[in-house]
């Protein structure tokens with residue numbers, strides 16, 4: 001009989017995206033996996049790992065110390081990490097992909113579900129598939145946007161500088177209206193946001209142009225991930241900033257307002273309700289399922305990647 005320990009079990013994962021904001025999804029119902037920042041960064045690495053703008057760990061609320069208090073309202077906790085391994089409060093595209101995974105895996109009934117996040121419990125609705133089999137879009141109640149007084153905030157990149165609006169969607173955003181999205185340059189380095197004290201935990205930066213009546217286009221540089229092809233919380237922040245810029249506030253007028261937000265990776269439809277809640281609708285797909293080789297992972301981590 002061999003006295004060697006059995007080889008570690010492969011770690012199941014999925015790959016999915018929402019408007020091309022892509023994620024590695026790691027099912028970990030009982031919260032048994034040790035996912036350090038280094039592990040997450042390696043898994044999200046597009047050349048050395050699986051590749052993704054972020055990672056979504058699916059843990060039962062009851063099995064996660066940050067989520068146990070939400071277990072009465074939601075069964076599942078979206079443990080979201082950025083590509084550099086940092087933790088973020090919320091991910092708007094991620095939560096749609098997360099819900100798609102739970103539904104396809106038969107872990108939740110189709111239709112409506114609650115998902116716990118670090119920004120609280122969010123309610124998600126999965127529309128029925130189209131007759132041709134195309135998966136239905138997913139709507140998330142993202143909660144209200146918070147737009148504090150933010151006079152004096154500026155965003156600078158690629159030799160340009162703009163005033164910006166501070167918007168909190170559970171995570172922090174600085175929204176700058178620009179004449180041309182190309183003026184943001186290649187966005188290979190983070191834009192400079194001043195004063196730095198406005199965002200002590202870092203910030204996601206959105207660049208927005210108007211393309212029609214209640215239609216805007218945007219690019220985003222995400223905290224912890226760099227430029228991505230879409231950002232759901234960013235699109236919601238942009239929608240509300242655009243509405244205020246257009247003199248629209250559903251809480252004041254008693255009429256909901258809807259904007260279409262076009263991003264490099266697709267289109268999101270966002271409505272601000274009269275109670276101030278923001279609803280985002282968009283696609284989410286699972287594109288692959290596989291197994292992470294635990295020998296590769298532990299070897300890379302032992303060698304410092």
Ligand SMILES: N[C@@H](CCC[C@H](N)C(=O)O)C(=O)O
Pocket residue numbers: 021054082087088089090091092093094171172204222223224225228230231232233234
């Ligand atoms: N891509 C996400 C936002 C992910 C978190 C963000 N980078 C942060 O650090 O706050 C989205 O779709 O909202």
